[in-house]
Amino acid sequence: MRKQKGWSEQELATRAGVSRTSLRAVEKGEATVQVGIAFEVAITVGLSLFGGEDAMARQWQHETERLALLPQRMRARSAGQVNDDF
DSSP: OHHHHTOOHHHHHHHHTOOHHHHHHHHHTOTTSOHHHHHHHHHHHTOOOTTSOOHHHHHHHHHHHHHHTSOGGGSOOOOSSOOOOO
């Protein structure tokens, strides 16, 4: 799908929010890839997961593409340590 869309490895990696090394592992089908990374790449290129399209997946893809186009300084910064003390 990446090649059909005319995207470079770096462009897809940036859009999916993963490293180029991780993207290559996904494309090679390596068993060591985290499932979340594989899903993120699949959704970013528009592959249908779990047998069908759903509105949530399309929305996530749209948001990912939109955020990937923003300059780095405009993206939200990570808050660092997560406070999960409920």
